[in-house]
Structures are given as structure tokens and as C-alpha cells.
Amino acid sequence: MKASSVRGTAVLTGLALALASGCAGSSDAGSRVGSQTGAPSPSIPVVASTNVYGDIVRQIGGGKVKVVSIISDPAQDPHSYEASTQNRLELSKAKVVVENGGGYDDFVDRMLHSAKNSSPAVIDAVQVSGKAPNAGGEFNEHIWYDLPAMGKLADRVAAALARTAPADAATFRHNATTFKDKLSALESKERQVKAAHAGTAVAVSEPVPLYMTGAMGLRNKTPADFSQAVEEGGDVSAQSLQRTLALFTGKQVKALIYNKQTSGPPTEKVKAAAEDNGVPVVPVTETLPQSEDYIGWMAANVGAIRSALDR
Structure with missing residues (x-):
């Protein structure tokens, strides 16, 4: 102004x-x-x-x-x-x-x-x-x-x-x-998700959304060595990748929450496995999307996770 x-x-x-x-x-x-x-x-x-x-x-x-x-x-x-x-x-x-x-x-x-x-x-x-x-x-x-x-x-x-x-x-x-x-008001929406879905297992491509999913009472089943390697830009071992892919082929998780700002062959394989097995993929970001404010951005993330779990 x-x-x-x-x-x-x-x-x-x-x-x-x-x-x-x-x-x-x-x-x-x-x-x-x-x-x-x-x-x-x-x-x-x-x-x-x-x-x-x-x-x-x-x-x-x-x-x-x-x-x-x-x-x-x-x-x-x-x-x-x-x-x-x-x-x-x-x-x-x-x-x-x-x-x-x-x-x-x-x-x-x-x-x-x-x-x-x-x-x-x-x-x-x-x-x-x-x-x-x-x-x-x-x-x-x-x-x-x-x-x-x-x-x-x-x-x-x-x-x-x-x-x-x-x-x-x-x-x-x-x-x-x-x-x-x-x-x-957003925390109240997180509690509503928790009331409906506490204990539900999800996977993440890296730890970006874990404070939010924790507030919702969701369980992160992603192998720690997979998400940490992705976040740090390191190599994902074949064993870690296979354990992660099994979360989707075995329908062990209800959603994949995926950081769309970072990608590589392991995360793309995980995303494809989720999609191929009918597991909803919820994209999140680390920085604020253009033309949005913080409150609107976080509200959209809460809503997207809730919609994925409600399917």
C-alpha cells in the first residue's frame, strides 16, 4: 500500500x-x-x-x-x-x-x-x-x-x-x-481430525508436516532412515526404499503426505506406488505458495489431510 x-x-x-x-x-x-x-x-x-x-x-x-x-x-x-x-x-x-x-x-x-x-x-x-x-x-x-x-x-x-x-x-x-x-480456529480443526482419525497411519516423503500430523493424532509409519535421507539429500538404501514402498502395496497407510518442493527417484517411486494402490497423495510445501497467506495456507493443508483421511 x-x-x-x-x-x-x-x-x-x-x-x-x-x-x-x-x-x-x-x-x-x-x-x-x-x-x-x-x-x-x-x-x-x-x-x-x-x-x-x-x-x-x-x-x-x-x-x-x-x-x-x-x-x-x-x-x-x-x-x-x-x-x-x-x-x-x-x-x-x-x-x-x-x-x-x-x-x-x-x-x-x-x-x-x-x-x-x-x-x-x-x-x-x-x-x-x-x-x-x-x-x-x-x-x-x-x-x-x-x-x-x-x-x-x-x-x-x-x-x-x-x-x-x-x-x-x-x-x-x-x-x-x-x-x-x-x-x-485452525487448532480446533486439527482436533476435529484427531477426534475422527486418531491413530490412523500415514506416510510422509520427509518430516515437513509431522508437527501437524502429530497434532491430528496420526501415526507416521515411514521408515526414519528413508525420510531423513530424503531431507538431507543423501542416498536412500534399497532396503529402506522397499520398506517404504511396502506401506502402499500392503495398504498399511491411509495417505501419503508429499513435499512437492523436493523430489528425486526414490520419492517419485513412493508417490507412484501410493497412486497405483489408491492411497491419496497430499502435496505440501516448505515455503508459502504465491498469492496465499500463512493462515490460508495452513487451513488448506489441514483440509487436504482431512479429505484424504475421509475417503
Whole structure:
């Protein structure tokens, strides 16, 4: 949303509408809202590691933030991302930085350590969630599929923005509350799935959706060595692949939840086995699809899983 250069009553009307729409901003360019004196108030520069967190920040900051999401391309793998000069420049100007953490987007920390600027408020979603690896176990860093964790993140983002722009603290808190109310409605839908399908076995191509499926009470029967190898880009052993394929040929699972952003011969074989045996395939992604917001995206994922289980 950009301020218009009109006069008289139109200016006052435009400012009133802008102030009334705390969550209306949706572009990375952010927006500028006039202050009580009529002078434009500067937007808070925020950098997010992915467009998932960029969208959440925009929902809380509204027109008072200018958000740059480093990764927004569905084809880009954050695990292997290499920072650009433009990324470093944006981070040098940021007042708030939101990263996933947990080893998912280490490129952010590397850039921050080399930045000349800078002391932005850094929000690590994994740390905010309070989750940690099990002793000796792998950690599922796809924390944005955990709705309660995103509620905690919303509060932390609101607090960080409020420290940067204290006069707008009430707006940030209000927007965070609105966002959390929407999350609560989604959590209720997850509980409905759990009530209908708790204990149902499913398979995944990699661990991306497991926080969501866990909240639904679903059992993941995928061999751990298969999903971990796929996530890490390693070789899938013949034995692991055969055990995974048997889940579908033996009708041991009710659905395959498939990360469509990463694929290779093993995952394509698994997807084909599911389809050939009449097992529904539910596609999910790691980054936010274009023209969607976080709430709508997660709602679509919950609905797609529910539809697959109801077949």
C-alpha cells in the first residue's frame, strides 16, 4: 500500500482508512502511514529468512513494516542456500530479523556474524517454540507446521516491533491477538481430525508436516532412515526404499503426505506406488505458495489431510 498524493478531504479520508487497516499490508514493500502531525512515519525494516515468516511479520506489523523475505522461490532449498550481496545489504539495515533456527537457515546467522552494522533484534522460531531434539534423536526443524509455536512467535514479533516503535505497540499487540485467534480456529480443526482419525497411519516423503500430523493424532509409519535421507539429500538404501514402498502395496497407510518442493527417484517411486494402490497423495510445501497467506495456507493443508483421511 503506497500513500497517495491527493489533497484536502481525500488525504484525511485516506489516512483514516490506512490507520483502520492494521493488517491490510501484503507486499514486501510495506507501507507508510501518516503520523498525527501529518508527516510520514518510517516503516520498520524487517528481514525474514523465508516468506513464511515474512508473511507472519506483515500480519502483525501491518503497514508499519517493510519486510524482505530472503527465500520466496518454491524451488529454492533453504538447507543449501548461499547468501547474496543484496541479502547482506538488507540485513545490515534491518531492525528485526526472523529466522527459523534449528539448523534450517544457518545462512542468516552467517550473514549476521559478518555484517558490519548491526545489532537487530533476532527472533529464532525454534528457540521461541521451546522445542529441542530428543536425546540422541533427529530434530524436526519445520517448526512453522506447529500452530502453537507460531502463536508464541506472533507475541515475540509484536514485542520486538514494539521496542522499535513504542508508539505503535498497541497496534502490534492487537494484530498478534487477531493472528492467534485465527490459529486457534485452525487448532480446533486439527482436533476435529484427531477426534475422527486418531491413530490412523500415514506416510510422509520427509518430516515437513509431522508437527501437524502429530497434532491430528496420526501415526507416521515411514521408515526414519528413508525420510531423513530424503531431507538431507543423501542416498536412500534399497532396503529402506522397499520398506517404504511396502506401506502402499500392503495398504498399511491411509495417505501419503508429499513435499512437492523436493523430489528425486526414490520419492517419485513412493508417490507412484501410493497412486497405483489408491492411497491419496497430499502435496505440501516448505515455503508459502504465491498469492496465499500463512493462515490460508495452513487451513488448506489441514483440509487436504482431512479429505484424504475421509475417503
